Amino acid sequence: MSTPCSTTPRPRHWRGILSAGLLALFYTLPWLRWDGHQAVLLDINARRFDLFGWTLWPGDVGVLIGLLAVLTVSLALLTHLAGRIWCGHACPQTLWRRAFDWIGRTVSRALPPALRRPATQLAWGLLSLWTGITFVGLFSPIAGLVAAAPHAVWSGWETFWVLFYAAATWGNAGFLREQVCRSLCPFARMQPLLTDPHTPRVLYDARRGEPRGPRPSGLGGVLGRGRGLLDPTTAQDYAFRAAHPLLAGPMPTFSADRLGDCTDCTACISACPMQLDIRQGPQADCLACGACLAACAQQQHRAGFGSGLLRYCSPQVMTGQPRRWWRPRTLALLSLLLALLACGAWRLL
Amino acid sequence: MNRPSPSRRQQLIQQWGAILWPSFIAAGVASVVFFAFVDPLRLQAISFPNSTISRELGYTAGFFMFWTVTALSSAVTWYLQRPIRSDDDELPLG
Numbered sequence: 001m002s003t004p005c006s007t008t009p010r011p012r013h014w015r016g017i018l019s020a021g022l023l024a025l026f027y028t029l030p031w032l033r034w035d036g037h038q039a040v041l042l043d044i045n046a047r048r049f050d051l052f053g054w055t056l057w058p059g060d061v062g063v064l065i066g067l068l069a070v071l072t073v074s075l076a077l078l079t080h081l082a083g084r085i086w087c088g089h090a091c092p093q094t095l096w097r098r099a100f101d102w103i104g105r106t107v108s109r110a111l112p113p114a115l116r117r118p119a120t121q122l123a124w125g126l127l128s129l130w131t132g133i134t135f136v137g138l139f140s141p142i143a144g145l146v147a148a149a150p151h152a153v154w155s156g157w158e159t160f161w162v163l164f165y166a167a168a169t170w171g172n173a174g175f176l177r178e179q180v181c182r183s184l185c186p187f188a189r190m191q192p193l194l195t196d197p198h199t200p201r202v203l204y205d206a207r208r209g210e211p212r213g214p215r216p217s218g219l220g221g222v223l224g225r226g227r228g229l230l231d232p233t234t235a236q237d238y239a240f241r242a243a244h245p246l247l248a249g250p251m252p253t254f255s256a257d258r259l260g261d262c263t264d265c266t267a268c269i270s271a272c273p274m275q276l277d278i279r280q281g282p283q284a285d286c287l288a289c290g291a292c293l294a295a296c297a298q299q300q301h302r303a304g305f306g307s308g309l310l311r312y313c314s315p316q317v318m319t320g321q322p323r324r325w326w327r328p329r330t331l332a333l334l335s336l337l338l339a340l341l342a343c344g345a346w347r348l349l
Numbered sequence: 350m351n352r353p354s355p356s357r358r359q360q361l362i363q364q365w366g367a368i369l370w371p372s373f374i375a376a377g378v379a380s381v382v383f384f385a386f387v388d389p390l391r392l393q394a395i396s397f398p399n400s401t402i403s404r405e406l407g408y409t410a411g412f413f414m415f416w417t418v419t420a421l422s423s424a425v426t427w428y429l430q431r432p433i434r435s436d437d438d439e440l441p442l443g
Contacts, residue, residue: 045404047388061385157405176362183359184366186374 015290018089019098026092027130030137042139063347070340076194077333083200083312084191088289093180096131096173097273100124124174125166132166178274182285191284197315198324202288204279205318207231209262209309210238211254212279221261221305230260232319243280261305268310271295278310288312368427372419379419380412 032039034053041050049056049064056064075086088094107120136158137145148154154162172180181188195201207229208222222228230238238260241248262279269277271291276283278292296310317323389407393400 044384044408047404058385058388061382064385065382155403155405157403157409160409176366179359179362179366183363184370186371 015089016098016102019095022090023095023099027134030134030142038141038143040138041141044139063344066340066344066347070337070344073333073337073340077330077337079191079194080196080199080329080333083195084286084288087181087188087287093172093185094287094289096169097177099127100173103127121174124170128166128169128174129162131169132162132164135165136162181287182274188284194329196327196329198327200312200314200317201282202278202286202290202293202310202312203282203315203318204239204262204310205308206235206239206279209260209279210235210242211251211258211260212238212242212262212264213254213259214263214265215256215259217303219256219259221300221303223306225257227258227260239279239281243277261300261303261309263299263303265299267295267299268292282315364427368420368423372416372423375419376412376415379415380408383415384408384411 029040030038034050037050039050039052043050047058079086103123104120107123108116111119133145133149134142136142139161140158145154145158176184210230219225229235238251241251245251268279269275269292271294272278273289273291274285274287276286278286290312293310293312297307300307300309311318314323384407389402389404389411393402393407
């Protein structure tokens with residue numbers, strides 16, 4: 001029988017804490033000390049990179065490129081095995097967009113409507129500026145950079161790159177936002193090459209949810225009241241009709257006891273940063289951030305149904321097939337990673 | 350399939366993004382690899398011995414030079430991929 005999917009979505013604050021932790025890591029990185037020096041300092045002016053007591057010189061460029069290659073292949077392997085968790089939880093675009101959203105929400109709760117827009121823009125600007133300073137602080141000792149800031153004695157290049165990076169942060173997280181993931185990100189376009197039907201993603205259980213629709217409260221879930229799951233073809237047909245009303249014509253009307261567990265509350269759509277309807281099937285723009293999982297679980301819990309109408313699992317597992325860990329792409333990526341690590345070990349040891 | 354056609358703003362972002370963003374990444378990679386081997390001060394010493402520059406100016410100029418060239422290449426690719434407008438379009442049929 002199938003391996004059970006993760007039916008209980010993690011609580012929403014878990015994602016917020018992870019985002020805050022990763023952002024804090026970035027902002028504290030240039031402040032870390034190692035043997036009395038800055039721990040991470042890519043001093044391109046002196047042509048040396050210091051990484052926690054390990055110094056790379058221009059002749060070590062092979063090591064640096066190898067390190068980048070190992071990180072890239074690891075990311076590909078992670079995406080292949082676990083889905084787009086990088087996009088949804090760790091990508092800088094997601095982290096800063098989430099931080100900007102949080103600022104926007106906090107400001108609109110705390111201030112009267114007339115002040116909200118200027119205050120949000122000001123806070124976004126300050127965060128962008130601090131991001132620019134932190135970024136340049138990885139290349140130029142940050143203690144000196146911050147000490148010099150009030151006296152405006154930065155070199156022309158430090159000023160330029162702080163402002164450039166601040167503008168890039170504001171432009172990506174405050175202006176372009178989800179357009180970056182939708183239209184600009186090359187990694188998003190590479191997903192079909194890395195994933196296969198065994199890769200987990202956010203999926204809607206149409207057999208359980210369809211036909212969707214509002215109903216009187218207290219009716220109970222399909223499993224509890226004995227309606228059971230639909231057969232896959234009928235479920236897909238209902239999901240298709242709901243997604244393409246112009247093409248498929250109006251949905252038939254169902255009596256309340258024949259309805260599935262989806263109450264058509266659209267909480268999943270409002271929670272989605274990309275405004276996708278996950279019930280229309282797997283979509284290329286889905287970042288797998290899990291916002292819809294949390295929103296749906298909350299609504300289902302409120303309606304008294306079991307969890308798991310939206311699930312983070314592979315299409316194979318959703319159809320009841322057993323999970324397979326070793327696939328051709330897994331082996332290819334793992335071999336590449338091991339080969340790179342072996343090269344690195346041979347070069348360094 | 351059922352998504353509305355992208356708005357003018359989205360099209361513009363897509364067009365400019367497709368030119369500026371890949372060229373930015375390519376220029377970043379090119380700068381890292383190039384300046385790992387070449388010291389901008391030595392390059393200046395053999396190319397413009399009468400002027401003095403800082404390494405930061407060398408790196409910044411190098412990066413933006415790479416970005417200009419890669420963006421130009423992306424822009425030409427974008428231009429060539431547009432559908433060809435035939436002169437016959439204006440002529441009446443028959």
